[in-house]
Amino acid sequence: MDNSVLLKVNQLKKTFIKKSGTVFNRKKTEVYAVNNVNFEIKKGEILGIIGESGCGKTTTARMVMRLMEESSGEILFEGNNLCTIKNAETNRLRKNMQMIFQDPYDTLNPGMRIVDILMEPLNAHEKNLPSNEKLKRVIEAIESIELKPAEDYLYRYPHQLSGGQRQRIAIARAVILKPSFIAADEPTSMLDVSVRAGILNLLLDLRKKMGLTMLFITHDLSTASYMCDRIAVMYQGRIVEIGPTKKIIQSPSHPYTIALVSVVKDLNYFIENREKLILDGEVDSTRKDTGCTFVTRCPHQEKVCHSKAPEIEALGNGHAVACHCHSNWLEKTS
Amino acid sequence: MEKQKWKRYWNVISSNNLGLLGISLLVIFLLIALLAPLLAPFDPTARVGAPFSKPNGDFLLGTNDIGQDILSELLYGTRVSLLIGILAALISIILGCLVGIVSGYYGGKVDSFLMRLVDLVLVIPFLPLMILLAAFIGPSFWNIILVISLLSWASPARVIRSQVLTLKTKGYVEAARSIGTSIKVILFRHILPGVIPIALSQFVMAASHSILIEASLSFLGLGDPFTKSWGTILYYAQARGAFLTDAWIWWVLPPGLLITTLVIGFAFTGYSLEEILNPRLRKER
Numbered sequence: 001m002d003n004s005v006l007l008k009v010n011q012l013k014k015t016f017i018k019k020s021g022t023v024f025n026r027k028k029t030e031v032y033a034v035n036n037v038n039f040e041i042k043k044g045e046i047l048g049i050i051g052e053s054g055c056g057k058t059t060t061a062r063m064v065m066r067l068m069e070e071s072s073g074e075i076l077f078e079g080n081n082l083c084t085i086k087n088a089e090t091n092r093l094r095k096n097m098q099m100i101f102q103d104p105y106d107t108l109n110p111g112m113r114i115v116d117i118l119m120e121p122l123n124a125h126e127k128n129l130p131s132n133e134k135l136k137r138v139i140e141a142i143e144s145i146e147l148k149p150a151e152d153y154l155y156r157y158p159h160q161l162s163g164g165q166r167q168r169i170a171i172a173r174a175v176i177l178k179p180s181f182i183a184a185d186e187p188t189s190m191l192d193v194s195v196r197a198g199i200l201n202l203l204l205d206l207r208k209k210m211g212l213t214m215l216f217i218t219h220d221l222s223t224a225s226y227m228c229d230r231i232a233v234m235y236q237g238r239i240v241e242i243g244p245t246k247k248i249i250q251s252p253s254h255p256y257t258i259a260l261v262s263v264v265k266d267l268n269y270f271i272e273n274r275e276k277l278i279l280d281g282e283v284d285s286t287r288k289d290t291g292c293t294f295v296t297r298c299p300h301q302e303k304v305c306h307s308k309a310p311e312i313e314a315l316g317n318g319h320a321v322a323c324h325c326h327s328n329w330l331e332k333t334s
Numbered sequence: 335m336e337k338q339k340w341k342r343y344w345n346v347i348s349s350n351n352l353g354l355l356g357i358s359l360l361v362i363f364l365l366i367a368l369l370a371p372l373l374a375p376f377d378p379t380a381r382v383g384a385p386f387s388k389p390n391g392d393f394l395l396g397t398n399d400i401g402q403d404i405l406s407e408l409l410y411g412t413r414v415s416l417l418i419g420i421l422a423a424l425i426s427i428i429l430g431c432l433v434g435i436v437s438g439y440y441g442g443k444v445d446s447f448l449m450r451l452v453d454l455v456l457v458i459p460f461l462p463l464m465i466l467l468a469a470f471i472g473p474s475f476w477n478i479i480l481v482i483s484l485l486s487w488a489s490p491a492r493v494i495r496s497q498v499l500t501l502k503t504k505g506y507v508e509a510a511r512s513i514g515t516s517i518k519v520i521l522f523r524h525i526l527p528g529v530i531p532i533a534l535s536q537f538v539m540a541a542s543h544s545i546l547i548e549a550s551l552s553f554l555g556l557g558d559p560f561t562k563s564w565g566t567i568l569y570y571a572q573a574r575g576a577f578l579t580d581a582w583i584w585w586v587l588p589p590g591l592l593i594t595t596l597v598i599g600f601a602f603t604g605y606s607l608e609e610i611l612n613p614r615l616r617k618e619r
Contacts, residue, residue, distance in 0.1 A: 065512050067508060067511060067512055091516070092514075094514030095514065098513065101505050101509060103505055107505035107506055108505075108506060108509075109504075109524055111527050111528070112523075120515060121513045123519070124513055124514045124516070124519070125514060173513070
């Protein structure tokens with residue numbers, strides 16, 4: 001494996017079984033939450049995954065963090081296949097991979113003080129550190145997330161902090177072990193707009209200082225374009241387009257991405273082309289695995305889209321898209 | 335640090351009238367139980383007066399059918415009732431916590447099995463079985479405790495399981511897993527503290543329940559006839575016809591009132607303990 005790649009995900013798949021019918025006539029339908037996802041993250045890079053609710057972005061992150069078992073596929077982290085190693089080994093590796101969760105009101109135990117919350121990772125991975133050394137690490141971590149003076153926060157309970165401060169504490173908990181990889185699952189979506197920028201800048205800052213690699217999950221294209229080096233667009237469990245942020249924003253090639261980008265980019269363009277851009281139709285994740293998943297809502301569909309699933313296809317410069325006919329209609333529209 | 339913590343707990347309790355009342359009641363009963371030999375004017379097993387005396391200067395609550403002082407009986411009875419209540423409740427809560435936490439956290443087949451067991455215990459007609467068991471294994475102090483706790487762990491187990499199920503999906507439990515915290519630590523630091531307020535309120539209910547059950551078993555004559563609990567006093571009062579004469583005022587009413595007061599004391603204490611263990615219930619001051 002390439003040395004510069006920290007995390008590589010191969011053919012990752014997660015299916016849930018949906019039961020229906022009576023006792024005698026039980027039907028089991030497979031629902032694809034994540035379907036053949038491939039991506040890799042280089043050291044020091046931020047890869048963004050964007051997509052609508054239920055498209056599988058959080059499921060992907062949870063599988064990478066081993067909070068959920070995959071159905072098939074492999075996840076390589078620093079050369080270790082996380083899907084096959086034992087639990088004890090996984091726990092050891094968790095020292096290098098940490099997660100920031102979406103809801104700062106839920107992710108900190110309301111009965112624990114900030115100092116106990118931040119001690120938890122140290123107690124799990126650096127048991128032998130003397131307690132004054134641990135306290136020093138905790139204070140350092142609080143200072144690194146720009147809550148000063150740190151001593152003021154040590155003995156508070158989470159309910160005495162604001163949403164932004166809580167999220168900062170959650171970030172401190174993730175970075176206190178100095179991990180090499182962080183998965184951030186929509187870290188700003190539950191926060192007021194006014195504190196979002198602060199949190200995003202803090203993450204960028206930490207990345208610069210600590211050389212962090214990040215998997216950044218969001219449903220907000222503007223957040224993603226601000227944070228990420230590369231963006232993967234997910235739709236119904238598949239990555240439909242992946243590439244450098246600039247490429248995705250400036251020359252999106254998948255009809256879904258175009259719809260997303262146009263809303264943010266240019267309101268005038270969006271209003272003029274409403275019919276072409278507004279996505280109709282239903283999202284049905286139980287449908288059979290023939291044809292393109294986007295076909296029910298795609299404005300440019302052709303015959304082949306109904307019968308064959310598109311493979312992801314490289315366009316050069318690290319940009320790739322999964323669409324049968326992107327070349328045809330791109331010419332038409334431009 | 336520790337001292338501060340206890341001071342804060344005391345502040346929470348003392349700012350809550352009900353809690354203060356509950357704790358005072360329990361403390362009073364505890365003192366009565368501990369100091370019974372000093373407080374009681376007579377030995378409760380000795381025949382000290384004429385049978386069926388009305389209350390008078392010597393015997394504040396009169397005497398029973400064989401001339402024992404009822405007040406002394408009541409004071410000593412506190413010991414038995416309190417001890418049986420607390421011990422039986424403690425055993426059933428520990429059992430319930432264990433079953434509830436294991437069942438809730440591990441889920442799957444373990445959960446199904448344990449919950450069917452709980453269902454089994456819950457659907458058994460409570461009082462008849464209790465009477466049967468008490469009659470079968472014979473009346474003694476420990477047997478009563480055994481019977482009560484054997485039949486009352488199931489509903490706390492169910493309540494605690496449901497609490498564990500909601501705690502398990504909390505973000506901080508998931509965060510602890512993603513940090514790499516071991517299951518043992520997760521259960522002790524994240525699940526157990528969330529369960530304790532509920533376990534406490536269940537303990538309070540179980541304790542008052544146990545006291546009531548002990549009283550009813552003894553009242554039916556299935557308690558240990560040689561230990562003097564409030565239930566046995568009621569049993570003898572009933573057997574000697576005190577319910578039909580004026581004697582109910584000093585022979586039946588006092589033990590009944592004591593049982594009620596003790597149960598109320600437990601309930602009020604439970605509320606304020608809940609407030610300590612769940613910071614979000616605290617009022618801002």
